[in-house]
Amino acid sequence: MIKTGDTVTLRDEPGCIIPAGRYVVSKVNPDSSFHVGGNTAVWPRRVVK
DSSP, X not given: OOOTTOEEEEOOOTTOSSOSEEEEOXXXXXXXXXXXXXXXXXXXXGBOO
């Protein structure tokens, strides 16, 4: 489970606004999507395992 403050590495996904890279999670939403400092939500499927 992703929590606020976790560091995540995102994989590239066509059409995504947030590029691949390492980020710190700033907020987690009730639907399991999360934010990395902005208003755009990221889905957990983009996290590199």
